Amino acid sequence: xxxxxxxxxxxxxxxxxxxxxxxxxxxxxxxxxxxxxxxxxxxxxxxxxxxxxxxxxxxxxxxxxxxxxxxxxxxxxxxxxxxxxxxxxxxxxxxxxxxxxxxxxxxxxxxxxxxxxxxxxxxxxxxxxxxxxxxxxxxxxxxxxxxxxxxxxxxxxxxxxxxxxxxxxxxxxxxxxxxxxxxxxxxxxxxxxxxxxxxxxxxxxxxxxxxxxxxxxxxxxxxxxxxxxxxxxxxxxxxxxxxxxxxxxxxxxxxxxxxxxxxxxxxxxxxxxxxxxxxxxxxxxxxxxxxxxxxxxxxxxxxxxxxxxxxxxxxxxxxxxxxxxxxxxxxxxxxxxxxxxxx
Amino acid sequence: xxxxxxxxxxxxxxxxxxxxxxxxxxxxxxxxxxxxxxxxxxxxxxxxxxxxxxxxxxxxxxxxxxxxxxxxxxxxxxxxxxxxxxxxxxxxxxxxxxxxxxxxxxxxxxxxxxxxxxxxxxxxxxxxxxxxxxxxxxxxxxxxxxxxxxxxxxxxxxxxxxxxxxxxxxxxxxxxxxxxxxxxxxxxxxxxxxxxxxxxxxxxxxxxxxxxxxxxxxxxxxxxxxxxxxxxxxxxxxxxxxxxxxxxxxxxxxxxxx
Numbered sequence: 001x002x003x004x005x006x007x008x009x010x011x012x013x014x015x016x017x018x019x020x021x022x023x024x025x026x027x028x029x030x031x032x033x034x035x036x037x038x039x040x041x042x043x044x045x046x047x048x049x050x051x052x053x054x055x056x057x058x059x060x061x062x063x064x065x066x067x068x069x070x071x072x073x074x075x076x077x078x079x080x081x082x083x084x085x086x087x088x089x090x091x092x093x094x095x096x097x098x099x100x101x102x103x104x105x106x107x108x109x110x111x112x113x114x115x116x117x118x119x120x121x122x123x124x125x126x127x128x129x130x131x132x133x134x135x136x137x138x139x140x141x142x143x144x145x146x147x148x149x150x151x152x153x154x155x156x157x158x159x160x161x162x163x164x165x166x167x168x169x170x171x172x173x174x175x176x177x178x179x180x181x182x183x184x185x186x187x188x189x190x191x192x193x194x195x196x197x198x199x200x201x202x203x204x205x206x207x208x209x210x211x212x213x214x215x216x217x218x219x220x221x222x223x224x225x226x227x228x229x230x231x232x233x234x235x236x237x238x239x240x241x242x243x244x245x246x247x248x249x250x251x252x253x254x255x256x257x258x259x260x261x262x263x264x265x266x267x268x269x270x271x272x273x274x275x276x277x278x279x280x281x282x283x284x285x286x287x288x289x290x291x292x293x294x295x296x297x298x299x300x301x302x303x304x305x306x307x308x309x310x311x312x313x314x315x316x317x318x319x320x321x322x323x324x325x326x327x328x329x330x331x332x333x334x335x336x337x338x339x340x341x342x343x
Numbered sequence: 344x345x346x347x348x349x350x351x352x353x354x355x356x357x358x359x360x361x362x363x364x365x366x367x368x369x370x371x372x373x374x375x376x377x378x379x380x381x382x383x384x385x386x387x388x389x390x391x392x393x394x395x396x397x398x399x400x401x402x403x404x405x406x407x408x409x410x411x412x413x414x415x416x417x418x419x420x421x422x423x424x425x426x427x428x429x430x431x432x433x434x435x436x437x438x439x440x441x442x443x444x445x446x447x448x449x450x451x452x453x454x455x456x457x458x459x460x461x462x463x464x465x466x467x468x469x470x471x472x473x474x475x476x477x478x479x480x481x482x483x484x485x486x487x488x489x490x491x492x493x494x495x496x497x498x499x500x501x502x503x504x505x506x507x508x509x510x511x512x513x514x515x516x517x518x519x520x521x522x523x524x525x526x527x528x529x530x531x532x533x534x535x536x537x538x539x540x541x542x543x544x545x546x547x548x549x550x551x552x553x554x555x556x557x558x559x560x561x562x563x564x565x566x567x568x569x570x571x572x573x574x575x576x577x578x579x580x581x582x583x584x585x586x587x588x589x590x591x592x593x594x595x596x597x598x599x600x601x
Contacts, residue, residue: 181460188459188466189445189452189473192438196446199435206395206429208421208450208513217456263437325437334491 011176018172030168036276037171038233041178043256043268045225048182050254051262051325052191053218054198059116059135060253062142063223065245066115067108067230069146069153072162072240073097074104080161087150087157094152101165105231112227113220120216127201139247146242158241159234166235174232178225182265183327185221194218195263195325255307259314260321267323275307282306348373348549349394349517354403356389356573363389364400365573371517376543376550378564378581380557382594385570387553388430391519394551395427396420407517422450426515428506430522430553434494440505441490444480447512448473477512483545484508484538500531504538511546518542520552524559532556536563557585569593 021033042060049057073081074097081090099107115138123134146153153159185191193214196204205211234240260271282303289296314321323331349371356364364386371377379387392398394405396417405413412420426447435443452469459466481487484504489497494505503523510518523539524532536559543550554560560567561581569577569584571593577584584590 184460184462185456188470189449189454190456190459192442192446193449195438195442196435199437200433202397203429203433203435204446205417206421206427207446207509208418209446210418 011180014176015173018168018176022168022172025168032276032280034166034168034171034236036273037168037175038229038236039253039256039276040175040269040272041171041229041232042226043253043260043272044175044178044182044265045222045229046253047257047260047263047265047268048185048194049218049222051257051264051268052186052198053194053215054263055215055218056129056132057135057219057222058132058247058250058254059119059138059219059223060226061245061247061249062135062139063112063116063226064230064233064249065139065142065146065242066112067105067227068234068240068245069159069230070108070111070227071101071104071231072159072234074099074107075101075163075165075235076159076161077163084160085150085154087155089151090154091151101163101170101235105228108231109224109227112230113224116220116223117216120212120219124212124215124219136247139245139250143242143245146245153242156242158239158244160239162234162238162240164235164238166232171232171236174228178228179265179269181221181225185218186265186327190214190217198263255311258321259311261323261325262321263325264321264323264327266328267321271322279303279307347371348408349551350404350406351390351394352404352406354390354393354405355401356386356393356398357401363573364393366403367570367573367575368403369568369575369578371549371551373549374543374547375565376539376552376563378560378567379551379553379570380555380560380567380584381570381576384572385593386573387570388521389573390570391427391521391553394420394519395425421513421515424514424516425519426510426513426517427519428503428510428521428523430525432499432502432506434502434505434509436493436495438494439491440486440494440497441474441477441481443494443505443509444477444512445473447509448477451476451514480508480512483511483542500527500534503527503531503535507538507542511542511548515548517549517551520550520554522553522555524554524556532559539563557581561585 022030025033042064046060049055073094078095078098081095119134119138123131147156149155193204193209196207196209197211197214201211256271256275257268259275260267285302285306286298286300288298347370351367351369354364354367355362367390379390381387389398393400396412396415396419399414404411407423407425410423412423415423435446452473454465454469478487478490481490484507486501486504486508489501494502497505507520507523524535527535539550542548552563564581566579567581567584568575569590576589576593577587
């Protein structure tokens with residue numbers, strides 16, 4: 001019960017910090033922390049299927065797009081929609097979809113989870129890299145659908161004027177909630193089974209684990225929170241278009257979870273913060289620099305080069321990421337255990 | 344007369360044109376330690392894979408208790424009470440010894456995914472229960488002090504024990520051991536036979552084992568079946584097996600033509 005007390009206190013402190021940050025930080029810095037929050041949600045959920053369950057998947061961009069579009073369509077007022085859909089009149093069902101923000105987020109998450117279920121039925125019947133192939137294709141299909149269905153998604157023009165409900169109070173508390181859910185999953189029989197499947201699927205089956213069910217749970221949980229994250233992204237940016245949900249988004253999340261450690265949620269959180277701030281602080285690399293009178297000229301994208309190098313260094317020297325596959329609490333626990341052994 | 348717990352009836356297994364098992368039948372009685380021996384490639388592990396549902400036999404039936412289990416999915420076979428170990432140790436590498444054992448309790452802890460996410464009371468009750476039971480099993484195998492160690496940090500002999508403990512954790516009535524003594528030194532082997540006898544008593548187990556170490560088989564098994572090229576060449580007491588001419592020929596070759 002000591003653990004529960006510590007947990008409650010920690011959550012209380014974090015919520016206090018979130019509320020304080022939301023009302024005291026300037027707009028620029030607030031937008032950075034909001035961005036970090038959203039990417040933390042996406043990376044945490046991505047890490048469950050990819051790191052904990054060890055099923056190499058490339059799904060986030062598809063599910064984020066689903067969540068973003070669902071939420072946006074639900075929260076944009078009807079009149080705005082009639083004005084906005086320029087290429088084609090919006091389908092009647094689009095006009096009828098109206099809900100408040102929390103319900104809209106939930107709808108985005110649940111739709112993603114449902115799609116994940118439909119994908120997992122064929123994919124998890126076979127082993128191997130099929131999940132990666134199928135989810136990669138799925139991401140393309142969703143984007144092409146968004147491009148070519150002007151009556152539903154307003155085509156390539158995307159959706160604008162999405163009400164900006166998603167402030168740091170929403171984003172921050174959902175980040176904490178996502179983190180809690182992931183930790184709770186990991187430290188349960190389902191999380192243990194996911195890790196067992198990652199380590200040795202045949203042995204997991206020989207222990208009586210229904211691997212199809214466990215993998216589907218992991219995949220659906222990931223998809224649910226990716227959908228929610230997408231909804232937050234839509235409302236935070238107030239505008240979305242199909243081009244935002246390319247494979248690059250998935251790749252960006254992959255960098256976060258690999259740097260943090262596949263299978264470590266605390267690692268993911270730390271890595272999301274490091275990468276989020278890092279990308280902002282390294283912005284000067286993109287601009288023109290004056291080195292002892294020599295003008296380098298502006299090189300947009302230079303900071304991504306630095307990040308690629310960072311990733312290569314991680315691969316070379318810390319192949320398992322910052323935290324490996326362990327949580328911070330596990331690392332502290334083993335430190336304490338080894339100290340006791342020494343004494 | 345004791346009751347047959349496992350009946351292998353006329354099993355034939357063909358991989359393409361190769362017949363790995365040819366019309367094999369034998370019966371394991373309750374509370375017995377039954378040995379399955381034979382030279383490399385005789386089809387011993389194939390039989391294990393058929394019993395556990397990893398392979399579907401070309402012909403024949405597997406009867407466990409009163410039920411025909413041929414074609415049952417591997418994870419359901421475990422739930423019916425058949426657990427196995429692997430020839431090459433296959434522990435969950437990234438997990439602690441305790442977590443490895445807890446995987447064995449997967450189907451004995453009853454709480455749903457949502458109960459785990461929201462940490463409802465049943466989660467705490469069930470986790471506490473299975474952790475206590477897992478510690479009891481570790482105690483049985485003298486592994487208590489290693490509970491928090493990473494499974495792969497243990498010595499070879501102890502890793503073997505963890506693998507058997509993990510199988511016992513699934514609460515089986517029939518335990519299949521695939522070469523439990525392989526790669527062990529004599530003292531480890533002796534230790535292992537003591538433990539196998541002990542768990543057989545304590546958990547009320549029937550054991551079917553594959554082994555090459557004839558001394559070990561002689562000490563352990565009540566009955567043996569000897570396989571060669573998928574065919575049964577001997578059935579009976581281990582002491583009789585090692586003097587049987589066919590068995591000697593299978594292992595050492597035919598000297599009459601030499």
